[in-house]
Amino acid sequence: MALEKTWRWFGFNDTIQLSDLKQMGIEGVVTALHHIPNGEVWPVDEIMNVKNAIEAHGMRWSVVESLPVSEGIKIQSDDRPRLIRNYQESLRNLGKCGIDTVCYNFMPVLDWVRTDLHYTLPSGGEVMYFDFPTFVAFDAFILNRPGAEADYPADIVEKARAVRQAMTDEQADQLAYHIIVVTQGFIDGVVDGSEPDFKKAFLNYISRYHHVDKNKLRQHLADFLRDVVPVAEEAGVNLCIHPDDPPFPVLGLPRIVSTQEDFEWIVNAYDSVANGLTFCTGSLSVRSNDKLVDIVKSVGHRIHFLHLRNNVLLPDGCFHEYGHIHGCVDMYAVMKALLQEQQRRIREGRKDVRMPVRPDHGVKMLDDWNRQSNPGYPLIGRLKGLAELAGLEMGIERSMAER
Numbered sequence: 440m441a442l443e444k445t446w447r448w449f450g451f452n453d454t455i456q457l458s459d460l461k462q463m464g465i466e467g468v469v470t471a472l473h474h475i476p477n478g479e480v481w482p483v484d485e486i487m488n489v490k491n492a493i494e495a496h497g498m499r500w501s502v503v504e505s506l507p508v509s510e511g512i513k514i515q516s517d518d519r520p521r522l523i524r525n526y527q528e529s530l531r532n533l534g535k536c537g538i539d540t541v542c543y544n545f546m547p548v549l550d551w552v553r554t555d556l557h558y559t560l561p562s563g564g565e566v567m568y569f570d571f572p573t574f575v576a577f578d579a580f581i582l583n584r585p586g587a588e589a590d591y592p593a594d595i596v597e598k599a600r601a602v603r604q605a606m607t608d609e610q611a612d613q614l615a616y617h618i619i620v621v622t623q624g625f626i627d628g629v630v631d632g633s634e635p636d637f638k639k640a641f642l643n644y645i646s647r648y649h650h651v652d653k654n655k656l657r658q659h660l661a662d663f664l665r666d667v668v669p670v671a672e673e674a675g676v677n678l679c680i681h682p683d684d685p686p687f688p689v690l691g692l693p694r695i696v697s698t699q700e701d702f703e704w705i706v707n708a709y710d711s712v713a714n715g716l717t718f719c720t721g722s723l724s725v726r727s728n729d730k731l732v733d734i735v736k737s738v739g740h741r742i743h744f745l746h747l748r749n750n751v752l753l754p755d756g757c758f759h760e761y762g763h764i765h766g767c768v769d770m771y772a773v774m775k776a777l778l779q780e781q782q783r784r785i786r787e788g789r790k791d792v793r794m795p796v797r798p799d800h801g802v803k804m805l806d807d808w809n810r811q812s813n814p815g816y817p818l819i820g821r822l823k824g825l826a827e828l829a830g831l832e833m834g835i836e837r838s839m840a841e842r
Protein backbone atom coordinates (compact mmCIF):
# COMPACT_ATOMS: atom_id res chain seq x y z
CA MET A 440 0.00 0.00 0.00
CA ALA A 441 1.25 3.46 -0.83
CA LEU A 442 0.56 6.87 0.63
CA GLU A 443 -2.43 8.61 -0.94
CA LYS A 444 -1.19 11.06 -3.60
CA THR A 445 -2.89 14.40 -3.25
CA TRP A 446 -2.63 17.89 -4.70
CA ARG A 447 -3.56 21.29 -3.38
CA TRP A 448 -6.22 22.78 -5.63
CA PHE A 449 -7.42 26.33 -5.04
CA GLY A 450 -10.94 25.80 -6.33
CA PHE A 451 -12.78 26.59 -9.55
CA ASN A 452 -10.62 29.67 -10.20
CA ASP A 453 -7.41 27.66 -10.06
CA THR A 454 -5.64 27.71 -13.44
CA ILE A 455 -5.06 23.97 -12.97
CA GLN A 456 -8.30 22.10 -13.59
CA LEU A 457 -9.57 18.99 -11.84
CA SER A 458 -9.34 17.20 -15.20
CA ASP A 459 -5.60 18.01 -15.26
CA LEU A 460 -5.08 16.40 -11.87
CA LYS A 461 -6.42 13.08 -12.98
CA GLN A 462 -3.83 12.95 -15.78
CA MET A 463 -1.12 13.48 -13.21
CA GLY A 464 -2.09 10.42 -11.19
CA ILE A 465 -3.63 12.36 -8.34
CA GLU A 466 -5.94 10.32 -6.13
CA GLY A 467 -7.13 12.95 -3.72
CA VAL A 468 -7.69 16.68 -3.70
CA VAL A 469 -6.72 19.08 -0.94
CA THR A 470 -8.82 22.21 -0.99
CA ALA A 471 -10.99 24.63 0.96
CA LEU A 472 -14.03 26.81 0.42
CA HIS A 473 -11.82 29.81 -0.20
CA HIS A 474 -14.75 32.13 -0.94
CA ILE A 475 -16.29 31.78 2.51
CA PRO A 476 -15.02 34.50 4.86
CA ASN A 477 -13.08 33.30 7.90
CA GLY A 478 -15.32 32.63 10.84
CA GLU A 479 -18.46 31.88 8.82
CA VAL A 480 -20.12 28.46 8.59
CA TRP A 481 -19.35 26.20 5.63
CA PRO A 482 -22.80 25.13 4.41
CA VAL A 483 -23.50 21.55 3.32
CA ASP A 484 -24.57 22.52 -0.21
CA GLU A 485 -21.36 24.46 -0.83
CA ILE A 486 -19.27 21.57 0.46
CA MET A 487 -21.21 19.11 -1.69
CA ASN A 488 -20.76 21.29 -4.73
CA VAL A 489 -16.98 21.00 -4.49
CA LYS A 490 -17.05 17.38 -3.40
CA ASN A 491 -19.24 16.35 -6.33
CA ALA A 492 -16.98 18.15 -8.79
CA ILE A 493 -13.94 16.33 -7.41
CA GLU A 494 -15.68 12.96 -7.46
CA ALA A 495 -16.96 13.52 -10.99
CA HIS A 496 -13.29 13.44 -11.96
CA GLY A 497 -12.68 10.16 -10.19
CA MET A 498 -10.87 11.54 -7.15
CA ARG A 499 -11.88 12.14 -3.55
CA TRP A 500 -11.73 15.24 -1.38
CA SER A 501 -9.00 13.92 0.91
CA VAL A 502 -8.23 16.89 3.10
CA VAL A 503 -9.61 20.31 3.85
CA GLU A 504 -6.70 22.77 3.91
CA SER A 505 -7.59 24.82 5.80
CA LEU A 506 -10.64 25.39 7.91
CA PRO A 507 -9.20 28.64 9.28
CA VAL A 508 -9.22 29.39 12.98
CA SER A 509 -10.19 33.03 13.36
CA GLU A 510 -8.03 35.45 15.29
CA GLY A 511 -10.90 35.88 17.76
CA ILE A 512 -10.41 32.26 18.87
CA LYS A 513 -6.67 32.68 19.24
CA ILE A 514 -6.93 35.83 21.33
CA GLN A 515 -10.24 34.82 22.95
CA SER A 516 -12.11 37.97 22.02
CA ASP A 517 -15.74 38.60 22.95
CA ASP A 518 -16.74 37.06 19.67
CA ARG A 519 -15.21 33.68 20.58
CA PRO A 520 -18.45 31.83 21.44
CA ARG A 521 -19.94 32.58 18.02
CA LEU A 522 -16.70 31.69 16.24
CA ILE A 523 -16.47 28.36 18.09
CA ARG A 524 -20.10 27.54 17.31
CA ASN A 525 -19.46 28.26 13.65
CA TYR A 526 -16.32 26.13 13.64
CA GLN A 527 -18.20 23.25 15.23
CA GLU A 528 -20.99 23.65 12.71
CA SER A 529 -18.56 23.56 9.79
CA LEU A 530 -17.01 20.38 11.19
CA ARG A 531 -20.43 18.76 11.51
CA ASN A 532 -21.28 19.77 7.95
CA LEU A 533 -18.00 18.40 6.63
CA GLY A 534 -18.64 15.16 8.50
CA LYS A 535 -22.12 14.89 6.99
CA CYS A 536 -20.54 15.17 3.56
CA GLY A 537 -18.05 12.41 4.34
CA ILE A 538 -14.94 14.59 4.51
CA ASP A 539 -12.70 13.02 7.12
CA THR A 540 -9.55 15.16 7.47
CA VAL A 541 -9.32 18.85 8.29
CA CYS A 542 -6.07 20.84 8.49
CA TYR A 543 -5.78 24.12 10.39
CA ASN A 544 -3.10 26.21 12.02
CA PHE A 545 -2.78 28.31 15.14
CA MET A 546 -0.29 30.97 14.03
CA PRO A 547 -1.02 34.49 15.26
CA VAL A 548 -1.80 37.07 12.55
CA LEU A 549 0.43 35.71 9.80
CA ASP A 550 0.18 32.23 8.35
CA TRP A 551 3.44 31.50 6.50
CA VAL A 552 5.95 34.26 5.75
CA ARG A 553 8.87 34.82 3.34
CA THR A 554 10.92 37.91 2.51
CA ASP A 555 11.44 37.08 -1.17
CA LEU A 556 8.90 35.28 -3.31
CA HIS A 557 11.12 35.30 -6.38
CA TYR A 558 14.58 34.01 -5.54
CA THR A 559 16.41 32.60 -8.55
CA LEU A 560 18.33 29.37 -7.99
CA PRO A 561 21.59 28.75 -9.87
CA SER A 562 19.56 26.38 -12.06
CA GLY A 563 17.31 29.25 -13.18
CA GLY A 564 14.27 27.97 -11.26
CA GLU A 565 12.56 30.23 -8.76
CA VAL A 566 11.75 29.58 -5.09
CA MET A 567 10.80 31.50 -1.96
CA TYR A 568 13.40 32.78 0.47
CA PHE A 569 13.28 33.73 4.14
CA ASP A 570 16.02 36.14 5.11
CA PHE A 571 15.84 36.73 8.84
CA PRO A 572 17.67 40.12 8.91
CA THR A 573 15.40 41.35 6.11
CA PHE A 574 12.35 40.22 8.04
CA VAL A 575 13.61 42.01 11.14
CA ALA A 576 14.23 45.10 9.01
CA PHE A 577 10.58 44.91 7.97
CA ASP A 578 9.38 44.58 11.55
CA ALA A 579 11.71 46.96 13.38
CA PHE A 580 12.60 49.56 10.74
CA ILE A 581 9.74 49.59 8.22
CA LEU A 582 6.69 48.83 10.34
CA ASN A 583 8.55 50.47 13.23
CA ARG A 584 6.70 48.20 15.62
CA PRO A 585 7.35 49.48 19.15
CA GLY A 586 9.68 47.17 21.06
CA ALA A 587 10.52 45.10 17.98
CA GLU A 588 14.29 45.35 18.40
CA ALA A 589 14.11 43.64 21.79
CA ASP A 590 12.31 40.66 20.25
CA TYR A 591 15.27 39.48 18.16
CA PRO A 592 18.94 38.58 18.74
CA ALA A 593 21.14 41.70 18.81
CA ASP A 594 23.39 40.60 15.94
CA ILE A 595 20.38 40.04 13.68
CA VAL A 596 19.03 43.48 14.59
CA GLU A 597 22.35 45.06 13.57
CA LYS A 598 22.26 43.25 10.24
CA ALA A 599 18.64 44.33 9.85
CA ARG A 600 19.60 47.97 10.35
CA ALA A 601 22.10 47.67 7.52
CA VAL A 602 19.52 45.97 5.30
CA ARG A 603 17.09 48.84 5.84
CA GLN A 604 19.76 51.46 5.18
CA ALA A 605 20.57 49.87 1.86
CA MET A 606 16.90 50.13 0.75
CA THR A 607 15.02 53.03 -0.76
CA ASP A 608 11.69 53.94 0.86
CA GLU A 609 9.98 52.56 -2.18
CA GLN A 610 11.73 49.22 -1.83
CA ALA A 611 10.85 49.18 1.86
CA ASP A 612 7.19 49.71 1.04
CA GLN A 613 7.31 47.00 -1.56
CA LEU A 614 8.77 44.53 0.94
CA ALA A 615 6.00 45.35 3.41
CA TYR A 616 3.40 44.91 0.70
CA HIS A 617 4.83 41.50 -0.19
CA ILE A 618 4.97 40.24 3.36
CA ILE A 619 1.57 41.53 4.39
CA VAL A 620 -0.48 41.22 1.25
CA VAL A 621 1.05 39.15 -1.56
CA THR A 622 1.88 36.03 0.46
CA GLN A 623 -1.84 35.81 1.23
CA GLY A 624 -0.70 34.64 4.60
CA PHE A 625 -2.54 37.31 6.53
CA ILE A 626 -5.08 35.22 8.28
CA ASP A 627 -8.38 36.99 8.43
CA GLY A 628 -7.72 38.69 5.14
CA VAL A 629 -8.79 42.06 6.54
CA VAL A 630 -5.71 43.75 5.19
CA ASP A 631 -5.85 43.24 1.47
CA GLY A 632 -3.68 46.12 0.32
CA SER A 633 -6.58 48.37 -0.61
CA GLU A 634 -6.36 50.26 2.69
CA PRO A 635 -4.58 53.59 2.39
CA ASP A 636 -2.25 52.46 5.16
CA PHE A 637 -2.04 48.69 5.24
CA LYS A 638 1.03 48.81 7.48
CA LYS A 639 -0.93 50.60 10.16
CA ALA A 640 -3.86 48.22 9.81
CA PHE A 641 -1.42 45.34 10.22
CA LEU A 642 0.16 46.86 13.33
CA ASN A 643 -3.28 47.32 14.87
CA TYR A 644 -3.91 43.67 14.29
CA ILE A 645 -0.69 42.66 16.00
CA SER A 646 -1.50 44.80 19.00
CA ARG A 647 -4.58 42.70 19.70
CA TYR A 648 -2.14 40.07 21.00
CA HIS A 649 -0.60 42.32 23.66
CA HIS A 650 -1.88 40.11 26.50
CA VAL A 651 -1.16 36.76 24.80
CA ASP A 652 2.20 35.19 25.64
CA LYS A 653 3.29 31.62 24.91
CA ASN A 654 1.48 30.06 27.87
CA LYS A 655 -1.68 32.01 27.15
CA LEU A 656 -1.67 30.95 23.52
CA ARG A 657 -1.17 27.32 24.58
CA GLN A 658 -4.10 27.67 26.93
CA HIS A 659 -6.19 29.11 24.09
CA LEU A 660 -5.26 26.19 21.86
CA ALA A 661 -6.15 23.74 24.65
CA ASP A 662 -9.52 25.49 25.06
CA PHE A 663 -10.09 25.32 21.32
CA LEU A 664 -9.31 21.58 21.29
CA ARG A 665 -11.60 20.96 24.23
CA ASP A 666 -14.44 22.67 22.34
CA VAL A 667 -13.95 21.25 18.87
CA VAL A 668 -12.30 17.81 19.15
CA PRO A 669 -15.38 16.07 20.63
CA VAL A 670 -17.46 17.53 17.81
CA ALA A 671 -14.92 16.37 15.24
CA GLU A 672 -14.90 12.88 16.78
CA GLU A 673 -18.64 12.65 16.53
CA ALA A 674 -18.62 13.92 12.97
CA GLY A 675 -15.98 11.36 11.97
CA VAL A 676 -13.42 14.05 11.21
CA ASN A 677 -9.73 14.03 12.13
CA LEU A 678 -8.24 17.45 12.75
CA CYS A 679 -4.56 18.02 11.96
CA ILE A 680 -2.71 21.14 13.01
CA HIS A 681 -0.09 22.54 10.63
CA PRO A 682 3.25 23.61 12.15
CA ASP A 683 4.38 27.23 12.25
CA ASP A 684 6.18 28.53 9.19
CA PRO A 685 8.84 29.58 9.99
CA PRO A 686 8.92 27.66 13.28
CA PHE A 687 9.97 30.44 15.64
CA PRO A 688 8.36 33.61 17.01
CA VAL A 689 8.10 36.57 14.64
CA LEU A 690 6.61 40.04 15.19
CA GLY A 691 6.94 39.54 18.94
CA LEU A 692 4.08 37.03 18.78
CA PRO A 693 4.26 33.58 20.37
CA ARG A 694 4.37 30.46 18.23
CA ILE A 695 3.46 27.14 19.80
CA VAL A 696 3.52 24.60 16.94
CA SER A 697 7.20 24.73 16.08
CA THR A 698 9.05 21.81 17.65
CA GLN A 699 8.80 18.15 18.62
CA GLU A 700 8.07 19.28 22.17
CA ASP A 701 5.20 21.44 20.90
CA PHE A 702 3.75 18.53 18.91
CA GLU A 703 3.99 16.29 21.98
CA TRP A 704 2.32 18.94 24.09
CA ILE A 705 -0.56 19.18 21.60
CA VAL A 706 -1.04 15.42 21.38
CA ASN A 707 -1.20 15.27 25.18
CA ALA A 708 -3.47 18.29 25.48
CA TYR A 709 -6.44 16.24 24.34
CA ASP A 710 -6.37 12.48 24.09
CA SER A 711 -8.15 11.63 20.87
CA VAL A 712 -7.20 10.43 17.39
CA ALA A 713 -9.23 13.39 16.13
CA ASN A 714 -6.67 15.69 17.73
CA GLY A 715 -4.01 15.20 15.08
CA LEU A 716 -1.06 16.72 13.28
CA THR A 717 0.07 17.76 9.83
CA PHE A 718 3.67 16.68 9.29
CA CYS A 719 5.21 19.44 7.14
CA THR A 720 8.91 18.86 6.47
CA GLY A 721 9.37 22.30 4.94
CA SER A 722 8.22 24.06 8.10
CA LEU A 723 9.65 21.72 10.71
CA SER A 724 13.09 21.27 9.13
CA VAL A 725 14.02 24.92 9.59
CA ARG A 726 14.33 24.39 13.32
CA SER A 727 14.44 20.62 13.78
CA ASN A 728 16.03 19.18 10.66
CA ASP A 729 17.79 16.46 12.65
CA LYS A 730 14.58 15.59 14.50
CA LEU A 731 12.22 14.80 11.64
CA VAL A 732 12.43 11.04 12.03
CA ASP A 733 12.21 11.38 15.83
CA ILE A 734 9.03 13.38 15.39
CA VAL A 735 7.49 10.63 13.26
CA LYS A 736 8.54 8.03 15.83
CA SER A 737 7.17 10.05 18.72
CA VAL A 738 3.84 11.38 17.44
CA GLY A 739 3.42 9.46 14.17
CA HIS A 740 0.25 7.78 15.39
CA ARG A 741 -1.45 11.18 15.31
CA ILE A 742 -0.20 12.34 11.91
CA HIS A 743 -3.09 12.60 9.47
CA PHE A 744 -1.60 14.59 6.63
CA LEU A 745 1.84 14.92 5.04
CA HIS A 746 3.43 17.94 3.37
CA LEU A 747 6.73 16.96 1.84
CA ARG A 748 9.28 19.44 0.52
CA ASN A 749 12.87 20.49 1.00
CA ASN A 750 14.95 23.49 2.04
CA VAL A 751 18.45 24.83 1.96
CA LEU A 752 19.28 26.05 5.46
CA LEU A 753 21.58 29.07 5.73
CA PRO A 754 23.25 30.91 8.65
CA ASP A 755 21.38 33.51 10.75
CA GLY A 756 18.03 31.72 10.63
CA CYS A 757 17.79 32.14 6.86
CA PHE A 758 16.61 29.48 4.43
CA HIS A 759 15.23 29.04 0.97
CA GLU A 760 12.99 26.38 -0.45
CA TYR A 761 14.49 23.79 -2.76
CA GLY A 762 12.05 21.45 -4.40
CA HIS A 763 11.39 18.05 -2.91
CA ILE A 764 13.88 15.23 -2.57
CA HIS A 765 17.19 17.12 -2.58
CA GLY A 766 18.23 19.55 0.15
CA CYS A 767 18.70 19.53 3.91
CA VAL A 768 15.80 17.18 4.61
CA ASP A 769 16.86 13.55 4.39
CA MET A 770 13.76 12.62 2.44
CA TYR A 771 14.78 8.97 2.25
CA ALA A 772 14.85 8.67 6.04
CA VAL A 773 11.62 10.62 6.43
CA MET A 774 9.79 8.59 3.79
CA LYS A 775 10.94 5.35 5.33
CA ALA A 776 9.72 6.40 8.78
CA LEU A 777 6.36 7.40 7.30
CA LEU A 778 5.96 4.12 5.45
CA GLN A 779 6.80 2.24 8.63
CA GLU A 780 4.10 4.23 10.40
CA GLN A 781 1.64 3.30 7.65
CA GLN A 782 2.51 -0.39 7.98
CA ARG A 783 2.01 -0.18 11.71
CA ARG A 784 -1.46 1.22 11.12
CA ILE A 785 -2.29 -1.57 8.71
CA ARG A 786 -1.14 -4.17 11.24
CA GLU A 787 -3.19 -2.53 13.98
CA GLY A 788 -6.26 -2.47 11.73
CA ARG A 789 -6.63 1.28 12.03
CA LYS A 790 -9.05 3.12 9.77
CA ASP A 791 -6.69 5.94 8.89
CA VAL A 792 -4.22 4.01 6.77
CA ARG A 793 -4.34 6.22 3.68
CA MET A 794 -2.03 8.93 4.99
CA PRO A 795 -2.63 11.60 2.34
CA VAL A 796 0.57 13.24 1.13
CA ARG A 797 1.03 16.22 -1.11
CA PRO A 798 4.08 17.78 -2.68
CA ASP A 799 4.34 21.10 -0.88
CA HIS A 800 5.75 24.30 -2.44
CA GLY A 801 7.62 23.63 -5.67
CA VAL A 802 10.31 25.27 -7.77
CA LYS A 803 8.87 27.51 -10.46
CA MET A 804 10.31 26.30 -13.77
CA LEU A 805 9.82 26.00 -17.53
CA ASP A 806 6.24 26.83 -18.56
CA ASP A 807 5.31 27.79 -15.00
CA TRP A 808 5.90 31.44 -15.90
CA ASN A 809 3.07 31.23 -18.44
CA ARG A 810 0.44 30.23 -15.94
CA GLN A 811 -0.81 32.26 -13.02
CA SER A 812 -0.28 30.49 -9.69
CA ASN A 813 -0.17 31.27 -6.00
CA PRO A 814 3.30 31.73 -4.48
CA GLY A 815 4.84 28.28 -3.99
CA TYR A 816 2.25 26.48 -6.08
CA PRO A 817 3.54 26.24 -9.67
CA LEU A 818 2.31 23.29 -11.70
CA ILE A 819 5.49 21.84 -13.17
CA GLY A 820 7.67 22.28 -10.11
CA ARG A 821 5.14 20.51 -7.95
CA LEU A 822 4.55 17.82 -10.53
CA LYS A 823 8.28 17.12 -10.60
CA GLY A 824 8.19 16.89 -6.80
CA LEU A 825 5.28 14.50 -6.88
CA ALA A 826 7.09 12.25 -9.33
CA GLU A 827 10.29 12.30 -7.29
CA LEU A 828 8.46 11.50 -4.07
CA ALA A 829 6.42 8.72 -5.67
CA GLY A 830 9.58 7.12 -7.06
CA LEU A 831 11.37 7.34 -3.75
CA GLU A 832 8.38 5.86 -2.01
CA MET A 833 8.11 2.95 -4.42
CA GLY A 834 11.79 2.14 -4.05
CA ILE A 835 11.59 2.10 -0.28
CA GLU A 836 8.36 0.11 -0.20
CA ARG A 837 9.75 -2.54 -2.51
CA SER A 838 12.94 -2.89 -0.56
CA MET A 839 11.01 -3.10 2.71
CA ALA A 840 8.90 -5.91 1.25
CA GLU A 841 11.96 -7.86 0.09
CA ARG A 842 13.40 -8.06 3.57
Ligand code: DNO
Pocket residue numbers: 504505542543544550551681815
Ligand atom coordinates in the same frame (compact mmCIF):
# COMPACT_ATOMS: atom_id res chain seq x y z
C1 DNO B 1 1.30 27.61 2.57
C2 DNO B 1 0.69 26.61 3.44
C3 DNO B 1 -0.07 27.20 4.59
C4 DNO B 1 -0.96 26.13 5.17
C5 DNO B 1 -1.70 26.53 6.39
C6 DNO B 1 -2.44 25.35 6.96
O1 DNO B 1 1.59 27.30 1.46
O2 DNO B 1 1.63 25.69 3.88
O3 DNO B 1 -0.85 28.27 4.17
O4 DNO B 1 -1.91 25.78 4.24
O5 DNO B 1 -0.82 27.02 7.34
O6 DNO B 1 -3.34 25.80 7.89
Ligand code: MN
Pocket residue numbers: 681719721722746799
Ligand atom coordinates in the same frame (compact mmCIF):
# COMPACT_ATOMS: atom_id res chain seq x y z
MN1 MN C 1 3.12 22.82 4.77
